[in-house]
Amino acid sequence: MADEPLIALDAMGGDNAPGAIVEGAVTAARQLGVRVALVGQTEAVEWELARLAARPDSITLVDAPEVIEMDEHPAQAARQKKQSSIVVGLRMLKQREADAFVSAGNTGAIMAGAIMHLGRVRGIERPSLVGLLPFAGKLTAFLDVGANADARPEYLLQWAQMAAVYMEHVWKVERPSVGLLNIGEEESKGNAVVQEAYELLEASGLDFIGNVEGRDVPLGGADVIVTDGFTGNVVVKTMEGTADLIMSELRAAITSRPWYAVAGFVLTPAFGALRKKFDYREYGAGPLLGVNGL
Known part of the structure; x- marks a missing residue:
């Protein structure tokens, strides 16, 4: 057991902590054979x-008496709350x-805590948070999804390079x-940051296919999409909201007529599979790329 990760x-961490987190840890320990x-x-x-x-x-407890709340200033909280679960976990790593x-x-x-305690990978100016989008029969690495509100052209290039390596080595x-x-x-579209990033990506050696529009994101327009x-x-x-709306409208339509309900009953397995596929909670985790640790 000691050899297991x-x-x-x-x-x-999270809206349903600690209950949902602990329950998930127990399930992971039992089904995946990992130590948590x-x-x-x-307490x-x-x-x-x-x-x-x-x-x-295979489950152990590490005490971290402080909690960083969702509405706290990120960098300040990471510096001041040294005994928070986030900081203690990063120190363990x-x-x-x-x-x-x-x-x-x-x-x-x-x-902020990852940069402070783990440090950045050499050559990476800003780490990036990746979202994995399950559309068009494949996964798309979409980044950044909230770790960096602003971006420079060179950031977008670095994120694309990291995500390409990630998709190649992790998702084959x-x-x-x-x-x-x-x-x-068109190459000429977008603001100055995006236009300069286009030039950097075009000269990067990556398999850069050019600009993609918002409608291309759920259609799997590329293996990696940066913004x-x-x-x-x-x-x-x-x-996420659109997926919830579609499922809600489907339920309303099915229950609006008796014969629709019969058809809905027959299609229940298909609707269940569709709901699971488009449920963002099934794909809620993504890696923070660009720091010295996972």
Whole structure:
């Protein structure tokens, strides 16, 4: 068991913490054969384990009495709350007491804390958070999705390079295609940042296919699509809301007529599979690329 990877998991991060986090840790420990270190307020975590009547031997507890809330200033909280679950988990990763750190907490604090404690990969000016989009029968790496509200042209190039390596080595995509999110396909479209990024990407040696528009994102227009974190976050949240709206309208339509309900019953397995495919909660995690640690 000691040879299995150890995942440090932020027990206090996310809207449904610590309950959902602890339950997920128990499931992961049992089904995936990994060791999990639950990092958080020990008393609260112990209570959740007792509620589940579960305490696999592969789960350990690491006390972190402080919590960084979602509305706190990211960098300030990461500096001041040294005993928070995010900072303690990142320190474990830095000291090689864990093989990876997972958190659903304050994204900005994770970003700031990772830079402070892990440091950036050489040649990378700003790390980037990747969203994996499950559309058109494949996964698309879409970045940045909120870690960097602003971007420089060189950031977009570096993010594309990192994401291409990630898709090639983790998802086994041979020579991933790269697209630049823009308001039009023409090279001359977009603001100054995007236009300069286009030139950098074109000369990068990547399989750069040019600009992609918003409608191309859910159609799998490229294996990697880059944009600034402000735009990326808005795009992802819009797609989440659209998926919820479509499923809601389908339910309303099916229940509006008796014969529709019969057809809906027959198609229940198909609707279930569709709902699962487009449920963003099924794809909620993504790597922070550009720091010295996972």
